[in-house]
Amino acid sequence: MSDQEALDKLTKLANEDDKKREQKEYKKYTEHGDKIQWIIERAKHYEKITLVDYRTVIDLWESKRNMSYMNFYQDGKQPLLEGENIFLLDDWLNEAVKLFGKDKMKWGFVCPSCKHDQTVADFEAVGTDPANAYLHCIGRHNKKEDEGCNWAAYGLFNICDITVIDTNFLAHSVFSFSEKGRLVEY
Ligand SMILES: [Zn+2]
Numbered sequence: 001m002s003d004q005e006a007l008d009k010l011t012k013l014a015n016e017d018d019k020k021r022e023q024k025e026y027k028k029y030t031e032h033g034d035k036i037q038w039i040i041e042r043a044k045h046y047e048k049i050t051l052v053d054y055r056t057v058i059d060l061w062e063s064k065r066n067m068s069y070m071n072f073y074q075d076g077k078q079p080l081l082e083g084e085n086i087f088l089l090d091d092w093l094n095e096a097v098k099l100f101g102k103d104k105m106k107w108g109f110v111c112p113s114c115k116h117d118q119t120v121a122d123f124e125a126v127g128t129d130p131a132n133a134y135l136h137c138i139g140r141h142n143k144k145e146d147e148g149c150n151w152a153a154y155g156l157f158n159i160c161d162i163t164v165i166d167t168n169f170l171a172h173s174v175f176s177f178s179e180k181g182r183l184v185e186y
Pocket of ligand 1: 112113116137139150
């Protein structure tokens with residue numbers, strides 16, 4: 001190979017490499033652009049339902065973001081607020097009051113894994129945080145092998161049917177309300 005031929009070959013390789021890099025950069029650029037568009041559209045959807053300005057919604061999300069925005073912003077964390085199984089926090093609390101009354105101790109939840117039916121009072125009785133009643137199966141706390149299991153709503157696998165949107169507009173999976181102990185029937 002002559003010097004000229006070698007030079008031509010190198011130039012060609014360098015050009016191809018540049019082109020590949022440009023395509024990669026462009027893809028990255030458009031992915032980020034798409035994600036930003038997604039965030040704005042999702043925040044506007046939240047504004048429509050909650051009447052909270054979408055810029056405030058984004059500020060609240062950002063105040064809780066503890067990972068890259070490409071990972072943080074996704075349907076699992078900021079789901080569309082539609083369907084019977086997604087509640088804003090206040091609506092979910094109101095639903096519990098409607099079903100079980102104002103005494104939180106009587107609120108009941110069902111473990112999605114073993115179907116154990118439990119009340120907030122059951123958690124109080126074993127000396128653990130009552131808020132666990134909609135997140136943990138009592139089996140995690142009662143040390144009894146024949147009652148409940150080890151399930152937690154925020155585990156790797158999500159089998160909960162209910163999603164609650166907190167005051168920062170982030171989604172949490174929770175156990176369904178018990179059929180037992182209801183004041184009203186549907
Ligand atoms: Zn269970």
